[in-house]
Amino acid sequence: MTIKLNQPLKPDLITLTKYLSEVNNSGWYTNFGPLHDQLTSRLEEYLGVKNLLLVSNGTLALQVACKVLNINSAITTPFSFVATTSSLLWQGIDTAFSDIDPQTYNLCPTALDDALNEPESNYDGVVATHVYGNPCDVNGIADVANKHSIKTVYDAAHAFGVSIGEQSVLNFGDASTLSFHATKVFHTVEGGAIVFKHRKDYEKAKRLINFGIQADGSLGEPGINAKLNEYQCAVGLTLLDDIEQVIARRAELFRSYRDELKEYVEMPTWHIDTTLNGAYMPIYIADVDSQRKVIEALSKNGIESRRYFTPSLDAVFGEQKKFDCVQSQRVAGGVICLPLHGYMNLNGIKNITQIIKETIK
Numbered sequence: 001m002t003i004k005l006n007q008p009l010k011p012d013l014i015t016l017t018k019y020l021s022e023v024n025n026s027g028w029y030t031n032f033g034p035l036h037d038q039l040t041s042r043l044e045e046y047l048g049v050k051n052l053l054l055v056s057n058g059t060l061a062l063q064v065a066c067k068v069l070n071i072n073s074a075i076t077t078p079f080s081f082v083a084t085t086s087s088l089l090w091q092g093i094d095t096a097f098s099d100i101d102p103q104t105y106n107l108c109p110t111a112l113d114d115a116l117n118e119p120e121s122n123y124d125g126v127v128a129t130h131v132y133g134n135p136c137d138v139n140g141i142a143d144v145a146n147k148h149s150i151k152t153v154y155d156a157a158h159a160f161g162v163s164i165g166e167q168s169v170l171n172f173g174d175a176s177t178l179s180f181h182a183t184k185v186f187h188t189v190e191g192g193a194i195v196f197k198h199r200k201d202y203e204k205a206k207r208l209i210n211f212g213i214q215a216d217g218s219l220g221e222p223g224i225n226a227k228l229n230e231y232q233c234a235v236g237l238t239l240l241d242d243i244e245q246v247i248a249r250r251a252e253l254f255r256s257y258r259d260e261l262k263e264y265v266e267m268p269t270w271h272i273d274t275t276l277n278g279a280y281m282p283i284y285i286a287d288v289d290s291q292r293k294v295i296e297a298l299s300k301n302g303i304e305s306r307r308y309f310t311p312s313l314d315a316v317f318g319e320q321k322k323f324d325c326v327q328s329q330r331v332a333g334g335v336i337c338l339p340l341h342g343y344m345n346l347n348g349i350k351n352i353t354q355i356i357k358e359t360i361k
Ligand SMILES: Cc1ncc(COP(=O)(O)O)c(C=O)c1O
Pocket: 057, 058, 059, 060, 080, 081, 083, 084, 129, 155, 157, 158, 178, 179, 180, 181, 191, 192
C-alpha cells in the first residue's frame, strides 16, 4: 500500500454538479460571476478577513500584490517554494535574499533589518512566507518594515485557515497571498487569492486582473488576466462545506506526528500563539547518511516523502544579491516532508513514525 505525500481533496460530485448546473443555466462562466461572489463572501467570513480578491493562482497573486503595492525591489526569504522568488523575478522585481530564523525556518526580522541597514540597500518591500503554515514573527517584521518604510507582502500559500490568537494570519502586512492549488489545504484545482489591508488596493487589483479595464469601461493602465472562473469557484464552494473538519483532522495528524517524533528528529519551532492547519509535516535530519536511510526506508514501505524545500533559493538564483543565507542553506540540506493529507488516519502516522524511529535509533 502506498501512502502518498499529498492527496487533493475530492469535491462531492452531487454538490459540485448542482453548482455546475447553475453555471450552465445562467450561461455566466467567468468575469466575476455569481459563484465568484458567493465564494468571496464565504471565504471572507470563514477566514475573518475583508478585501479578499480571488485570482487564478498563487503565483499571479504574488505578482499582482507587488504590482499594486508598487514594489519594484524586494527582500525575500530563500527558504520557500520556488514561486515565491520566481514570481518576483518574472515581475522584473529586483530581488535579494536575507536569512531565515534557525528555529522557525521563517524569514528572520533581525537578518532583514541587518540587510536593510547595509549602505547600498534600497528596497521597497519584503516578501515573507509563512512556511508550512507556521506564521512568521509578524510583529518583528512589522517593526522592521515600519522602521525602513517598506511594504510587506506575506506569501500565505501554506497558511489557509491559520490564526494568530484571534486574528487571521492574513490580516498582517499590506497584503497576503493564498494558493488554491489542488495540493493545498483548500483548493479550486488551480486558483488563489489576495487579501489586502486597504480597500483601495483591492479595488486597483480587481481592475488589474481584468486587463486594467476601469469601472466605466475605459482603458488606461496595463492589466493582466488573472480572474478565477465559475467552474473553479464551484469546486471551492463545494469543498468549503467540510473545511473545518478537514483542517481539524489535518491538525490532529500533525500533532500526533510531532508527539511521536519529538525525541528522534529535529522539527521547526511553531509560533507560540497559532492555530494549526496541518498543511505540511517537516522534519530535519542533519546527518546526510541518516537522511538518506530514512527516505529509503519510507520508500521501501511505499511511503512517499520529499526534500521540501531544497535547494535554498539563493543557490537557485545565484545571480541575485544575497545577504548571509547560512541558516537557509543548512535547513534546506536536512529537511524532509512526510505525508500529510485529509485522507490519512492516526494508524498511518503510527506506521510512518515507527519506521523513522527504527531507522534512526
Ligand atoms: C509558498 C508558495 N508560494 C507560492 C505558490 C504558488 O502557488 P500556485 O501553485 O497556486 O501558483 C506555492 C505553490 O505551491 C507555494 O507553496
